[in-house]
Amino acid sequence: MSDLLARHRAVMPNWMALYYERPIEIVSGKGVRVTDAEGNTYLDFFAGIITNILGYDVEEVRQAVERQLATGVVHTSTAYLLRGQVELAEKIVALSGIKDAKVFFVNSGTEANETALLLATYARKSNQVLAMRQSYHGRSFGAIGVTANRSWKNNAYTPLTVHFLHGGDRHLPQFAHLSDADFIKVCTEDLRHVLATATGGDVAALIAEPIQGVGGFTMPPDGLYAAYKEVLDEYGALFISDEVQTGWGRTGQSFFGIHNHGVTPDIMTFAKGLGNGFAVGGVVARGDLMDAPHATGLSTFGGNPIAMAAANATLDYILDHDLQSNAARQGALLLDGLKEAAPRLPVVGAVRGKGLMFAVELVEPGTGEPSPPLAAAVMEETRKRGLLVGKGGLYGNVIRMAPPLTITEEDAREGLGILIDSLEAVSEAAK
Numbered sequence: 001m002s003d004l005l006a007r008h009r010a011v012m013p014n015w016m017a018l019y020y021e022r023p024i025e026i027v028s029g030k031g032v033r034v035t036d037a038e039g040n041t042y043l044d045f046f047a048g049i050i051t052n053i054l055g056y057d058v059e060e061v062r063q064a065v066e067r068q069l070a071t072g073v074v075h076t077s078t079a080y081l082l083r084g085q086v087e088l089a090e091k092i093v094a095l096s097g098i099k100d101a102k103v104f105f106v107n108s109g110t111e112a113n114e115t116a117l118l119l120a121t122y123a124r125k126s127n128q129v130l131a132m133r134q135s136y137h138g139r140s141f142g143a144i145g146v147t148a149n150r151s152w153k154n155n156a157y158t159p160l161t162v163h164f165l166h167g168g169d170r171h172l173p174q175f176a177h178l179s180d181a182d183f184i185k186v187c188t189e190d191l192r193h194v195l196a197t198a199t200g201g202d203v204a205a206l207i208a209e210p211i212q213g214v215g216g217f218t219m220p221p222d223g224l225y226a227a228y229k230e231v232l233d234e235y236g237a238l239f240i241s242d243e244v245q246t247g248w249g250r251t252g253q254s255f256f257g258i259h260n261h262g263v264t265p266d267i268m269t270f271a272k273g274l275g276n277g278f279a280v281g282g283v284v285a286r287g288d289l290m291d292a293p294h295a296t297g298l299s300t301f302g303g304n305p306i307a308m309a310a311a312n313a314t315l316d317y318i319l320d321h322d323l324q325s326n327a328a329r330q331g332a333l334l335l336d337g338l339k340e341a342a343p344r345l346p347v348v349g350a351v352r353g354k355g356l357m358f359a360v361e362l363v364e365p366g367t368g369e370p371s372p373p374l375a376a377a378v379m380e381e382t383r384k385r386g387l388l389v390g391k392g393g394l395y396g397n398v399i400r401m402a403p404p405l406t407i408t409e410e411d412a413r414e415g416l417g418i419l420i421d422s423l424e425a426v427s428e429a430a431k
């Protein structure tokens with residue numbers, strides 16, 4: 001064990017998951033590549049878990065942050081007017097598609113979801129919430145309460161009453177015989193049943209990830225959430241879209257993932273990529289919902305000047321360079337390449353994704369059982385070959401990838417090659 005790892009184990013909690021048999025210490029980064037303390041350089045297809053949406057050391061973001069630092073104001077009270085907040089909120093309101101929207105900034109996805117749940121439960125005077133099976137929304141009492149992923153669920157003594165819906169679990173064998181249209185019908189009938197029988201109808205909201213991130217990039221067919229929204233509207237229940245992973249053009253198809261379903265939600269939450277590595281999160285919601293609670297006050301660091309400088313520069317960069325289109329282009333190249341290779345890779349159970357959010361499910365050859373050890377083996381192989389990827393899924397058997405939206409075709413092809421070579425090596429060893 002390295003000295004740093006031993007020191008980490010001594011003073012950090014046991015449940016902090018570290019990737020790899022020999023965990024990596026990243027010491028520098030440029031573009032889509034990072035370098036570790038041993039001097040190894042990697043293509044980063046996980047982009048610091050989706051945070052580095054533009055990659056590392058981006059000139060425009062660095063200059064924006066340096067300009068703010070040079071003013072001497074790293075932080076000041078958010079009880080003063082902050083120009084960066086107003087400018088960023090105006091852009092997000094316009095992009096959200098939500099009518100008369102308002103924005104509140106926080107520091108993380110967890111806090112954003114907590115705020116969204118607060119707004120919805122307050123507006124509806126109900127602690128009943130619907131969420132999706134296999135979901136992940138964060139680590140606070142509310143956010144973990146609407147999470148349905150056993151790896152994160154242990155300490156969920158949540159104050160909310162939560163019912164979990166089908167949709168993101170489209171890929172499960174019990175739904176294989178259904179067409180997408182029939183699946184949507186079955187799920188929608190189930191939603192009606194839950195509303196009518198389990199809740200008494202006074203539900204505050206549904207919270208959903210358009211593509212389930214931690215769940216292993218699983219997703220319902222396009223159109224499911226439009227069908228859900230229709231039913232929710234009948235009951236006056238609100239729709240919260242958790243865009244922490246799917247926002248900012250990531251899916252290629254739309255700027256926010258929920259727009260792929262033709263749905264305009266009442267509330268959207270965001271974090272991760274917006275600051276290109278700086279901690280920033282927020283909620284964009286219908287103005288009437290946002291204005292309703294009194295005395296919820298401020299977030300001390302939410303919307304701070306440095307985060308706002310980074311986020312404004314990042315969002316401008318995404319829009320100026322039309323990175324949504326690049327996500328669609330490079331995402332298609334990567335997904336098609338993986339789908340083409342899959343039939344000759346017996347450890348690959350499924351390949352799925354949208355835009356620059358794509359995943360490979362690892363299974364035991366022959367039985368098709370989810371295989372966390374094979375996923376771990378793929379991670380070790382890709383690392384050896386110079387590619388960083390992520391892991392997820394209910395069983396920890398899904399390799400998840402979400403490269404920076406700036407990735408070039410050349411880098412995409414290089415990463416794809418490494419990934420396929422690694423899957424071949426693991427397939428060979430599993431024979």
Ligand code: PMP
Nearest residue numbers: 108109110136137138213244245
């Ligand atoms: N929502 C989703 C969809 C996420 O993927 C995450 C983080 N993995 C969160 C919320 C929580 O975000 P944070 O870790 O910034 O609190």
